[in-house]
Amino acid sequence: MSARLRLAVVTILALTWVGGGVSGAEAAVKADSLQQDIRTAVYAVHRFWSAHWSDYFPGGYSPPRVLGSYDGRDPARPACSGHKMLPYNASYCMTQHFIAWDINLMRMSYTYGDGLVYQVISHEWSHAVQNRMPPRYLVPQVELQADCMGGAALAGASRDGTLTWERGDNQEIAATLRGLSGDTPWTNPRDHGSATERINAFNTGVRYGVRACLA
Ligand SMILES: [Zn+2]
Numbered sequence: 395m396s397a398r399l400r401l402a403v404v405t406i407l408a409l410t411w412v413g414g415g416v417s418g419a420e421a422a423v424k425a426d427s428l429q430q431d432i433r434t435a436v437y438a439v440h441r442f443w444s445a446h447w448s449d450y451f452p453g454g455y456s457p458p459r460v461l462g463s464y465d466g467r468d469p470a471r472p473a474c475s476g477h478k479m480l481p482y483n484a485s486y487c488m489t490q491h492f493i494a495w496d497i498n499l500m501r502m503s504y505t506y507g508d509g510l511v512y513q514v515i516s517h518e519w520s521h522a523v524q525n526r527m528p529p530r531y532l533v534p535q536v537e538l539q540a541d542c543m544g545g546a547a548l549a550g551a552s553r554d555g556t557l558t559w560e561r562g563d564n565q566e567i568a569a570t571l572r573g574l575s576g577d578t579p580w581t582n583p584r585d586h587g588s589a590t591e592r593i594n595a596f597n598t599g600v601r602y603g604v605r606a607c608l609a
Contacts, residue, residue, distance in 0.1 A: 395548070428501065432515070441554070443457065456491070462495070482498055482499045484580050493521075506570040510566075520539070520544050521536075539607055541587070541596045546602075547604070568589075
C-alpha cells in the first residue's frame with residue numbers, strides 16, 4: 395500500500411502524529427520506508443473513521459491517541475494501567491484510549507512486505523472503535539471483528555482515495571499472518587484466532603465493508 399496524497403499526509407501528520415519513531419541507528423532506507431508506511435497507515439485509518447463514523451454509529455468519533463512505536467526491549471516503554479506494553483505486540487489501551495506497537499513487530503512483519511503494518515494499525519484502531527461504538531454491535535470474537543473492521547477501514551480508505559491498494563496487498567497480508575502465526579503475541583492463535591480465521595475476517599471486511607463486521 396502507499397499514500398496517494400503524500401503532501402497532505404506530511405502536512406496533516408505534523409498536526410496529529412504523537413510520538414513514535416525508529417531510533418537513529420536503524421538502516422536508513424528500510425527504516426525510512428517503514429516509518430513512512432506507519433505514518434501513512436495512521437493517517438489513512440484516522441481519515442477513514444473520521445469521515446465514516448456517522449455512517450455506522452451514533453454520537454461523535456473519538457480517535458485514540460497514537461502513542462506509536464516503542465521498543466519492546468526498553469525498560470522505559472509505555473504501560474497501560476501499570477502493565478508494560480509487551481514485546482512483539484501491538485495494543486489498544488482501553489483505560490487510556492491510546493494505541494501503541496513494538497517497532498520490532500513491525501520490522502518482523504516488514505520482511506514479508508508492507509501490508510501487515512497497515513493492518514496492525516487498522517486492527518488496533520478498530521479496538522478503539524469497538525470500545526466507543528454501541529455494545530450491541532460487538533461480536534463474541536472481538537479479535538476477529540477487529541481484523542474484519544481493520545480490513546474494512548483500509549479498503550474504505552482506498553475507495554476514498556487516501557490509500558493506494560497495490561496488487562497483491564491482500565495476499566501479502568495473508569502470507570504474513572500465516573508466516574508469523576504463533577511467533578508473536580499479536581499473532582497468537584489462542585486469543586486472536588487461527589491465521590485462516592484472521593484472513594477470512596480481514597477479507598470479509600475488505601469485500602463487504604464495516605457493516606459486515608458488526609453484530
Ligand atoms: Zn486485537
